[in-house]
Amino acid sequence: xxSRQDIVEIFSSFIQFNADRFSNWVTEPKLRRSMQNSLIQxxxxxxxxxxxxxxxxxxxxxxxxxxxxxxxxxxLQEAGYWAAQNIVTNFTSSQHTLADCFQMAIxxxxxxxxxxxxxxxxxxxxxxxxxxxxxxxETLRQRQEVDICTDWSLLRKLSHKRLEEALQNAGLxxxxxASYLLAWNCFKTxxxxxxxxxxxxxxKPDSVTWEAIAKLYNSQNPxxxxxxxxxxxxxMLACAKAARSYxxxxxxxxxxxxxxxxxxxxxxxxxxxQGESLLTNIITQEEIQNRQTQYKQISEVxxxxxxxxDVQAQQILKLYYGEALxxxxxxxxxxxKQYTISRRLTKCREELLKALAQWSQDLHISLTSDxxxxxxxxxxxxxxxxxxxxELKSSRE
DNA sequence: CTCACGTAGCCAGCCTGTAG
DNA sequence: CTACAGGCTGGCTACGTGAG
Numbered sequence: 001x002x003s004r005q006d007i008v009e010i011f012s013s014f015i016q017f018n019a020d021r022f023s024n025w026v027t028e029p030k031l032r033r034s035m036q037n038s039l040i041q042x043x044x045x046x047x048x049x050x051x052x053x054x055x056x057x058x059x060x061x062x063x064x065x066x067x068x069x070x071x072x073x074x075x076l077q078e079a080g081y082w083a084a085q086n087i088v089t090n091f092t093s094s095q096h097t098l099a100d101c102f103q104m105a106i107x108x109x110x111x112x113x114x115x116x117x118x119x120x121x122x123x124x125x126x127x128x129x130x131x132x133x134x135x136x137x138e139t140l141r142q143r144q145e146v147d148i149c150t151d152w153s154l155l156r157k158l159s160h161k162r163l164e165e166a167l168q169n170a171g172l173x174x175x176x177x178a179s180y181l182l183a184w185n186c187f188k189t190x191x192x193x194x195x196x197x198x199x200x201x202x203x204k205p206d207s208v209t210w211e212a213i214a215k216l217y218n219s220q221n222p223x224x225x226x227x228x229x230x231x232x233x234x235x236m237l238a239c240a241k242a243a244r245s246y247x248x249x250x251x252x253x254x255x256x257x258x259x260x261x262x263x264x265x266x267x268x269x270x271x272x273x274q275g276e277s278l279l280t281n282i283i284t285q286e287e288i289q290n291r292q293t294q295y296k297q298i299s300e301v302x303x304x305x306x307x308x309x310d311v312q313a314q315q316i317l318k319l320y321y322g323e324a325l326x327x328x329x330x331x332x333x334x335x336x337k338q339y340t341i342s343r344r345l346t347k348c349r350e351e352l353l354k355a356l357a358q359w360s361q362d363l364h365i366s367l368t369s370d371x372x373x374x375x376x377x378x379x380x381x382x383x384x385x386x387x388x389x390x391e392l393k394s395s396r397e
Numbered sequence: 398c399t400c401a402c403g404t405a406g407c408c409a410g411c412c413t414g415t416a417g
Numbered sequence: 418c419t420a421c422a423g424g425c426t427g428g429c430t431a432c433g434t435g436a437g
Contacts, residue, residue, distance in 0.1 A: 006435090326403060340426065342405055 004078070008035045010049055011056065011071040015081055017099040022081070031074060034067045048324075049075070050385060053124045060113055073109050076128045080105040083132035087140070104139045105132035123385060126295065130288045151240035152204055155187060158243055166246035167239065179221075183235045186216040298356065302382060305355045313348050320345060322387030352379055 004010045004025060012031035016023045038055075053075055060068035084101035112128045158166075163184060167177045190213045191205045205213070210229035218226050306314060312334070319325045319333070327345070331338040356379060 327405095328403075337427070338403085339405075339428080342403090343425080346405075 007049060007052065008032060008039065011035045011052055011074050013074055013077075015077045015102065017102070020097040020099050028070065028074070031067060031070050035071065050123055057113065057116065057124060069109075069113070072113060072124075073106070076109055076112070076125070076132075077106070079125050079128045080132050083129055083136060086133065087136045101136045101140075104136045108132065108135050125381070127288070130290075150203070151237060152191070154240055154243055155184065155236060156191070158184075160185075162246075163239060163243060166243040169246045170242040172242075180235050180239055182220060183213070183217050183227075183232050184239055186213045186220065187232070187236055190216060297359065298378065298382060299386070301355050301359045302352055302379070302386070305352050309348060309351065313344055316341060316344050317348055317383065318387055321383040349376075349379065352383075 004013065009025060009027065012035050013025040013027040016026045035052075038052075053072070056068040056071040056075070059066055060072060080102050083105050084098055087101050088098050108131055109128075112124075112131050115131070116124055116127050160181065164177065164181060167180055172180070187205075191209055207229065210233055214227060214229040214232050217232060221227070306317065309317075315334070316330060319330045320327075325333070327338045327341040330341050334341070353376060
């Protein structure tokens with residue numbers, strides 16, 4: 001896919017698919033005019049996408065019926081596309097196409113805007129990526145495409161109230177429910193994951209853990225009947241099954257992209273929001289937390305590396321990412337050749353990538369070419385964000 | 398299609414540090 | 418001293434993309 005560079009295009013065009021591949025960007029004339037006018041009228045006259053994302057977001061808050069929604073819908077196309085591609089590449093075999101997944105994601109723009117909080121120090125695109133990814137996974141999961149949450153993870157995430165409702169919903173007797181809930185409490189007490197994060201793929205507890213759970217259960221159980229570890233395991237599986245059937249609502253149909261769709265009709269074709277499953281909310285929250293933590297960690301790593309670079313390298317990064325100069329302009333300003341600028345930039349990015357790669361390896365993320373591509377994209381986005389923020393700060397001082 | 402522009406790859410040459 | 422490796426730069430040019 002060709003990423004959009006022009007600020008007007010970024011806020012006024014939409015992805016068109018052809019035979020499940022990115023075909024082209026289609027511009028909505030009304031949005032284009034609106035964006036051009038806004039650019040002319042803006043006292044800052046900036047072409048920074050973060051600025052405009054925030055601008056349209058704030059306008060959308062004040063006037064939800066305005067064109068702001070259309071601009072943001074256009075803006076988040078790439079985030080939706082990359083989320084869809086990531087899922088198609090890494091998680092599903094399957095009959096679901098890239099265009100299909102993209103559609104699952106992009107229908108959530110409304111929800112994203114409602115859930116977004118600009119005060120959290122999180123940019124809209126990152127926030128949207130998190131929601132897009134979890135939305136697609138959840139929709140696929142509902143269609144039995146991927147099992148992204150093991151029974152054991154689900155059991156750990158459930159609240160007491162929710163599990164009780166699920167068991168009641170499954171038609172169990174109050175005595176049985178009480179036993180199951182007690183067993184579940186023991187399970188939660190004993191089976192605490194050692195590794196933070198990655199809790200969705202929590203594995204089945206080992207036999208020692210089951211014995212410990214059974215021991216705790218038997219010590220707390222008011223009746224004298226002793227239950228074996230195997231029974232407890234069966235109960236927990238029954239709880240997970242009940243929770244799944246209780247938590248997942250009937251799957252709403254997803255609008256598929258319409259081939260040859262006229263670009264002028266997109267507003268009329270916005271799919272309606274689907275009913276939210278509770279699990280989606282749980283996963284989304286986890287996804288956002290993970291992202292925020294990761295973003296903070298990435299920032300710390302990169303800021304440290306940049307501080308170690310020589311002065312000229314730092315200056316080049318600042319001019320390129322902060323002031324958006326071309327290599328030619330930088331060459332003239334710094335009195336060095338364009339190709340030297342290019343090489344230094346490449347070298348800086350290499351240094352930063354190396355640090356990021358090291359960081360991701362420390363998290364035991366294997367560095368496949370896809371991962372590296374993602375890291376590289378994250379790095380570029382981070383650099384742009386980093387230098388536009390430092391510029392904002394220095395202009396205020 | 399051509400043309401302009403921005404970027405980066407290729408190759409040669411220079412400089413510096415190090416080992417023998 | 419020489420030989421060599423590694424890093425950097427200069428010059429040229431290919432490639433991708435957008436505009437006309």
